[in-house]
Amino acid sequence: MVDVVDTTRTFSIGELARLAGVSVHTLRWYEAEGLFPRDVPRTSGGRRVYAHDSLAWLALLGRLRESGAPIALLREYAALVRAGSGNEAERLALLRAHERSLDAQIESLIACRQVIHDKAAGYQEALVARGLL
Secondary structure, eight states, X not given: OOOTTOTTOOXXXXXHHHHHTOOXXXXXXXXXXXXXXXXXXXXXXXXXXXXXXXXXXXXXXXXXXXXXXXXXXXXXXXXHHHHOTTOHHHHHHHHHHHHHHHHHHHXXXXXXXXXXXXXXXXXXXXXXXXXXX
């Protein structure tokens, strides 16, 4: 078992893929797309070596993707992080814009759910009235 608490521990691509719950192919694609906040170092034999903080980074990317963030947003955010300090306002603006988009989607889904709930309640009332429920 890999000790993921040891922040000095590094991971091979296979270990990181397993721990992050993604495929090796996904990690290679993320790297090719510039979605890591820094270049992924390699051993003298050319094997990738991932730092411990890669797990937290991949968790963030995963949540952003799961929430519908486009790859372009991930690229832009990664580029800002890669550029270093001094652009935190831009990073915040990107995240807040995505957060507002999520809030709008959540409100829309709540409205959709209410319409469906009301329709289902009408059917339930009709079935109860006829003694079928």
